[in-house]
Amino acid sequence: MFGKPQGNDRGFxxxxxxxxxxxDASGREFEEDTTVDFMSQAAASFDIKTPVIQGGELKxxxxxxxxxxxxxxxxxxxxxxxxxxxxxxxxxxxxxxxLKLESRYIIKxxxxxxx
Numbered sequence: 001m002f003g004k005p006q007g008n009d010r011g012f013x014x015x016x017x018x019x020x021x022x023x024d025a026s027g028r029e030f031e032e033d034t035t036v037d038f039m040s041q042a043a044a045s046f047d048i049k050t051p052v053i054q055g056g057e058l059k060x061x062x063x064x065x066x067x068x069x070x071x072x073x074x075x076x077x078x079x080x081x082x083x084x085x086x087x088x089x090x091x092x093x094x095x096x097x098x099l100k101l102e103s104r105y106i107i108k109x110x111x112x113x114x115x
Contacts, residue, residue: 011040016065018046020097022058025051036062042101044080047094056082058099079103
């Protein structure tokens with residue numbers, strides 16, 4: 001059911017700031033800033049330090065660059081499940097998360113943006 005995305009999953013290599021939230025491996029709610037490095041219509045990947053469980057549901061809110069959002073502060077919000085985790089040997093102890101997206105993209109302005 002869950003597994004590492006295959007090479008035929010067409011998407012984009014990115015470097016966009018984002019915020020991920022959900023429940024950690026202990027069942028407590030968490031919110032963490034991250035950077036999305038890949039995204040397609042079916043999957044996304046990013047690094048986090050918070051331990052999460054395989055199959056756990058996460059919400060990902062990606063900040064779109066001003067060039068794509070006509071200089072408005074737009075966010076792309078999507079939900080998905082942890083499909084695969086890859087522990088890093090990096091000093092910061094982060095884990096690469098591969099998220100299988102379960103909802104359609106929702107793009108919305110940041111609260112207070114009159115754009």
